Every structure is written in structure tokens, then in C-alpha cells.
Amino acid sequence: MIKLFNVSKYYDGSVPALLSTTLNIEKGEFVFITGPSGAGKSTLLKLIYGTELPTGGQMIVNGRNFQKVPRREVPYLRRRTGFVFQDFMLLKDKNVFDNVALALKIRGLPKDEIKERVSNMLAYLKIQHRANFNPLSLSGGEQQRVAIARALIKEPILLLADEPTGNLDPDLAFKTMELFKEANNQGTTVIVATHDRALLDHYHKRIITLDHGRVLPRVGQSETAPQPAEELNR
Amino acid sequence: MSTTRKILYASEDAYTSIKANLATTILSSVTVGFALALVALFLIIFVNLQNHVEGFGERTHIIAYLKENATGVSKELIGTDVKALPGLKEYKYITKDEALDRLKEELGEHKAIFEGIKSDIFPASVEIKVKDTYRDPEKILETVEELRKLKWVAEIQYGQENIEKFAAFLAFFKLAATILGIFLTAAVVFIISNTVRLTVYARKDSIHIMKLVGASDAYIKVPFFFEGILVGLTGGIAAAAMLELTQFFFTGRIPEYLSFIITNPFGWAILVILVIVGMVLGTAGCLISMRRFLRA
Ligand SMILES: Nc1ncnc2c1ncn2[C@@H]1O[C@H](COP(=O)(O)OP(=O)(O)O)[C@@H](O)[C@H]1O
Ligand SMILES: [Mg+2]
Numbered sequence: 001m002i003k004l005f006n007v008s009k010y011y012d013g014s015v016p017a018l019l020s021t022t023l024n025i026e027k028g029e030f031v032f033i034t035g036p037s038g039a040g041k042s043t044l045l046k047l048i049y050g051t052e053l054p055t056g057g058q059m060i061v062n063g064r065n066f067q068k069v070p071r072r073e074v075p076y077l078r079r080r081t082g083f084v085f086q087d088f089m090l091l092k093d094k095n096v097f098d099n100v101a102l103a104l105k106i107r108g109l110p111k112d113e114i115k116e117r118v119s120n121m122l123a124y125l126k127i128q129h130r131a132n133f134n135p136l137s138l139s140g141g142e143q144q145r146v147a148i149a150r151a152l153i154k155e156p157i158l159l160l161a162d163e164p165t166g167n168l169d170p171d172l173a174f175k176t177m178e179l180f181k182e183a184n185n186q187g188t189t190v191i192v193a194t195h196d197r198a199l200l201d202h203y204h205k206r207i208i209t210l211d212h213g214r215v216l217p218r219v220g221q222s223e224t225a226p227q228p229a230e231e232l233n234r
Numbered sequence: 235m236s237t238t239r240k241i242l243y244a245s246e247d248a249y250t251s252i253k254a255n256l257a258t259t260i261l262s263s264v265t266v267g268f269a270l271a272l273v274a275l276f277l278i279i280f281v282n283l284q285n286h287v288e289g290f291g292e293r294t295h296i297i298a299y300l301k302e303n304a305t306g307v308s309k310e311l312i313g314t315d316v317k318a319l320p321g322l323k324e325y326k327y328i329t330k331d332e333a334l335d336r337l338k339e340e341l342g343e344h345k346a347i348f349e350g351i352k353s354d355i356f357p358a359s360v361e362i363k364v365k366d367t368y369r370d371p372e373k374i375l376e377t378v379e380e381l382r383k384l385k386w387v388a389e390i391q392y393g394q395e396n397i398e399k400f401a402a403f404l405a406f407f408k409l410a411a412t413i414l415g416i417f418l419t420a421a422v423v424f425i426i427s428n429t430v431r432l433t434v435y436a437r438k439d440s441i442h443i444m445k446l447v448g449a450s451d452a453y454i455k456v457p458f459f460f461e462g463i464l465v466g467l468t469g470g471i472a473a474a475a476m477l478e479l480t481q482f483f484f485t486g487r488i489p490e491y492l493s494f495i496i497t498n499p500f501g502w503a504i505l506v507i508l509v510i511v512g513m514v515l516g517t518a519g520c521l522i523s524m525r526r527f528l529r530a
Contacts, residue, residue, distance in 0.1 A: 078448030093254035108236030
């Protein structure tokens with residue numbers, strides 16, 4: 001599903017956000033990416049989503065090489081990939097319902113179907129009472145759930161989540177992970193960047209640990225993974 | 235089927251986003267309206283003044299008085315001679331009788347003083363009008379020089395001074411108007427494009443997010459397209475209203491003989507053109523200024 005070979009990413013200076021990373025994530029896998037703040041977790045997810053291009057190396061996502069995808073095809077690649085952004089990225093001039101519905105509207109699905117699917121998703125994430133609210137009037141945790149709803153509503157074949165539980169209390173954090181697991185059971189490849197030890201410990205999944213843009217040697221279980229440094233939630 | 239729905243959804247988006255950004259939209263419309271009204275008003279005044287000033291030119295003509303006792307000069311000969319003049323538009327032979335009649339007419343109620351006076355004391359003359367292209371002093375002099383060579387011509391009157399002054403004024407007027415027009419158009423295009431750019435800039439985050447979620451460029455453009463049309467349409471209507479108001483305001487407040495200046499010579503056409511120009515500028519401006527954000 002996702003293959004990185006010697007991928008590096010330099011934003012501007014000489015310090016790499018990601019350095020010579022070689023990775024292989026199979027279709028249907030559930031993977032955690034962890035590591036201290038600034039380690040390159042977000043960068044890795046953005047490379048996979050194609051919003052950033054690698055400065056070196058080769059990468060294939062879902063059979064496509066983003067470096068070679070024509071600009072006008074990019075939107076179509078994004079329609080079956082869900083991304084929960086660390087900073088939510090919600091539209092301020094649309095209410096919660098429309099923010100989530102947008103992911104389906106751009107595909108031209110029938111109105112009734114959109115209404116039903118969005119309502120169900122909002123209900124499941126317990127924000128249906130906020131459907132007509134502006135995202136700006138919501139708490140951080142509520143906004144995060146809207147972002148999660150928008151990613152999941154796509155029924156994505158690949159789900160990327162950047163610190164998706166950062167603003168949620170433990171109860172809701174686990175509930176969100178259950179949603180991700182459910183999607184994973186349906187065949188969705190899931191990649192979650194997190195520094196939440198409780199999650200890493202609870203779900204015995206593959207963990208990729210990054211530090212200073214490098215993948216640390218695989219140590220198997222989360223108990224032995226290095227404790228992330230003080231997370232600045234960047 | 236899904237394409238139709240996409241268009242429908244994008245149009246609904248246009249409605250919500252225009253509603254959400256109503257203040258900016260209204261502000262843009264008013265700005266565009268003022269800018270367009272300014273240009274239209276300038277155009278109206280310019281065209282009216284030009285027509286008026288050219289009317290002056292229309293009234294300038296050359297009069298050649300005939301020698302008193304030119305022997306062997308017939309009306310036919312005069313006709314042939316005059317027709318050979320460069321730049322001739324039309325001419326009219328005025329007999330002694332006609333000259334007297336004209337004078338009487340001009341004197342109106344005082345015409346009695348000419349009672350009993352014979353038309354013999356007035357010279358016959360030929361009135362010559364030149365083509366539009368011959369109306370500047372140098373060209374007119376060409377015609378006058380040719381006239382002088384004719385043996386039956388006694389004296390020529392062509393309002394030398396007036397023509398020169400008039401030509402100088404017309405040249406200055408056109409130059410000034412052209413410069414002013416260029417500045418005004420530049421300013422208006424600048425104002426409109428900046429207004430539109432600000433509207434788009436205010437929504438650059440939205441454009442970015444829509445792209446991230448997977449919306450196609452076309453889907454993202456639709457609301458801006460509608461907004462451009464709306465801003466142009468309302469701006470054009472506002473401009474048309476401002477023009478009407480200006481005319482209404484000045485009517486009766488300025489002397490009658492000056493009122494031609496603000497009288498709209500184009501009729502409804504200018505209002506329609508204002509709306510169309512507004513829509514084209516608004517839409518084109520929107521689409522051009524959002525390209526940058528779509529590429530990012
Ligand atoms: N857009 C950017 N421009 C410049 N530097 C960036 C940008 N995004 C991230 N970085 C830098 O790249 C490094 C990795 O960042 P990031 O991938 O966000 O780490 P993480 O998500 O693990 O906290 C950091 O040093 C960060 O400052
Ligand atoms: Mg990050």
C-alpha cells in the first residue's frame with residue numbers, strides 16, 4: 001500500500017524533517033507513528049497524503065507516485081483517503097454538518113444519502129447537537145470530532161490521523177480508536193500519529209518510532225519503545 | 235447525474251459562503267459601483283462635450299464675396315470652380331436679394347430700417363462648408379488659398395481666429411480627456427481588482443481546506459464565479475443608479491444651457507453595458523486572483 005525508499009524531506013534549512021526513511025506499510029495494516037515533538041510524524045503523514053513532496057528518494061502510495069501525478073488528478077486521489085489534521089482544518093464559513101458533508105458533496109452523492117450518512121456519523125461521535133453550529137463556537141475536542149467525522153465519512157481506503165485524540169478525554173479517545181479499528185476491520189489501512197502512551201499500550205499494533213527525522217530500529221512492543229519527550233503538541 | 239449534483243452543491247455552497255461573507259460582498263459591490271459610475275460619468279461628459287464642441291466646427295464656414303462687376307462670371311463657372319476646391323463638403327450661392335433677406339431676418343423687429351433699401355448694395359457670396367477632416371486651420375487655409383486664386387473672388391471671410399482657437403481647444407480637450415481617461419481607467423481597474431483580490435484573500439484558508447478535502451478546482455471556483463457575477467451585477471446596478479441620481483440631482487440646479495453635459499446620450503445601453511462590464515470584471519478578477527491559491 002505504502003512504500004518509502006530512502007525518502008528525505010527538507011523544508012528549507014539544512015535540518016531534515018525526514019531523513020533517508022525506508023518504510024513499508026501493507027494494505028489493511030494498522031500502524032502507530034510515535035516520537036517526540038518535531039520528530040517528523042506530521043511530515044511523514046503529509047508526504048503520504050501528497051500535500052508535501054519528498055525532496056529525495058522514491059515513494060509509492062496506493063500504486064501512485066505523487067511526484068508524477070498530474071495536478072488535476074490529485075483531488076481524486078484524496079477522495080478515498082481520510083486525513084484528520086492536527087489543526088482540524090475546518091471551514092469557518094460552514095456549519096458542522098456542511099463541513100462533514102463537503103467530503104461527500106464533492107463526489108456528487110445524492111442528497112438523501114449524504115444527509116443520512118452525515119447524521120449517523122455525527123450521532124456516533126456525539127456531536128449531532130452541534131450540527132448547525134459554526135466550528136469556531138466549538139471546543140477543541142468537539143472540533144476534533146468534526147475533523148474525524150469528515151475523514152471517516154469518506155469510507156476511506158487509507159486513513160491518516162495526526163494526533164487525533166490530542167484534545168479528547170480518555171473515554172472519547174478510546175471511542176475514536178474503536179472507530180478507526182472498525183474501519184480497519186473493513187479493510188481500511190490506518191496510520192495514526194500519536195504520543196498517547198495509553199493508546200500505544202492498549203492496542204498492540206505495529207509502532208514506527210521517529211526521532212529527528214529517522215526511524216528508530218523496530219523494537220516490537222510499545223513497552224520498549226522510547227518514551228516520547230515532552231510533547232509540545234505541534 | 236453526479237455532475238449535475240456537484241454543480242447544485244457547489245451553487246448551494248456559493249449561497250452559504252456569500253451569506254457568510256455578506257459584508258465583504260456588499261462592500262465590494264459598492265466599490266465596484268462607484269468605480270464604474272465614475273468611468274461612465276466621465277464617458278458621458280466627454281462624449282457630450284465632444285459633440286458640443288464639434289458642433290462649433292460644424293458652424294464654421296468660409297464665405298467668399300463676389301467682385302462687384304466681374305465680367306463673364308456665370309453661376310455655372312462659380313459652381314465648377316468651387317467644386318474643384320479641396321475638402322469641399324457643400325456650398326451655397328447667395329444672391330444679393332438673399333443676403334438682404336437674411337439680414338432682415340436677423341434684425342427681426344428692427345428690419346424696418348431696411349425698408350426701401352435695394353439689395354444692390356450687398357455683395358453676392360458663396361458659402362462653403364468643408365469636410366470634417368478639413369476642419370483644422372492648416373487644412374482650411376489650403377482651401378482658402380485655392381479660393382484666393384479664383385478671379386471672381388473679392389474677399390474671403392472664414393473666422394480665422396475662431397477656427398484656430400477652436401482647433402487648439404479641441405486638441406487640448408482631447409489630449410486632456412485621453413490622459414484623464416487613462417488614469418481613471420487604470421485607477422478603476424486597480425480598485426476593482428484589489429477589491430476582488432481582498433475578497434478572495436479573505437477566503438484563502440477555505441480554498442486551501444477545500445483542496446485538502448479533495449474538492450476539484452472547478453468545484454472550488456463555482457462559488458467565486460457566482461460571487462463575481464453577483465458583485466458585478468449589483469455593482470453595475472449601483473453604478474446605473476448613481477448615474478440616474480446624479481442626473482436627477484443636477485437637473486434644475488445648473489443653468490439650462492449647461493444641462494446637456496450630464497444628459498446621458500447612450501440611453502439604456504450604458505446601464506446594460508455597466509452591468510455587463512461589472513460582471514465581466516468581477517468574475518474575471520475573482521477567477522484570476524484565486525489561481526494563486528489553487529496552485530499552492
Ligand atoms: N512547513 C514547514 N516549514 C518548515 N519546517 C517545517 C515545516 N513543517 C515542519 N517543519 C519542521 O520539520 C520538523 C518535523 O516537523 P513535524 O513533521 O511537524 O514533526 P512532528 O509532527 O513529529 O511534531 C520540525 O523541525 C519542524 O520544525
Ligand atoms: Mg505533528
